[in-house]
Amino acid sequence: MSKIKTNIRTFQEKDKEAIIELIANFRVDLAGLKGIEKEQNMDMAKEELRDYIDNKYPIFIAEDKGNIIVGYLVCKVERDIVWAESLYVLPEYRRRGIASLLFNEAEKVAEKLGGDTVYNWVHPNNDGIIKFLDKRGYNVLNLIEIRKPWKGEINNQKIKVDKHEFRY
Template identity: 35%
Template structure:
């Protein structure tokens, strides 16, 4: 198993995984839209994607989006997506993907990696807490739904 920095050449396989990820979060499958969305991310350099590769087959990914902390005047990476195909789960692949993302963040001079997950996703919460991610008790998370 290797983790690679994905690029436009991985678009087709990555789009399938991205569509599965969205289905996991109760979205309707739309492979064409998933592919277009990822294509735009690569084209515009909006995100960084790491993919887990098992002998030429992509089986998981994580996607980071850049942000900044005005207070510290440093880069922050938002680990927005983490997904591993169901048949590949419990093999340490999510940890490998997070290792790659965290190392990338350190190398870019970031002050932190932030993420969120559903309150019902206990598996993800255990993974993050085991990696020393701290549940923020100081700030509330707000969202304004526009569409």
């Protein structure tokens, strides 16, 4: 895939509908990582965007030369810590450097706050984002979220971290 001319900018009110759809796609993709078939939920995506806006999280938009929004990144900022809350690029635009351009913005936010890293919650079987982050020098595991299964949740996969095995 060849790189395309991409403009990275901050979120504007006019972007709402396009971003809501991308958020809904992102949530469908995340569910798919666990083998769960899920349909887009535009109401939940709308609420998620509202939460980002209400909390004043920086939102960065990637648009192609035709001004079509092809990806986004939301940064959750807690004091001087920056989290890449969600990063999504449309499948047909992936592997063209767009995620890197977006992630550069998160790193700029962290640097501006005096930090030298962006924190990332990653599904353990999300090979794409793990490879992406590794190429950028992100390879330190410092936290594992452990919880009881939700009612009716089926965890068919297992993940091994050092000598511990977890259901996922």
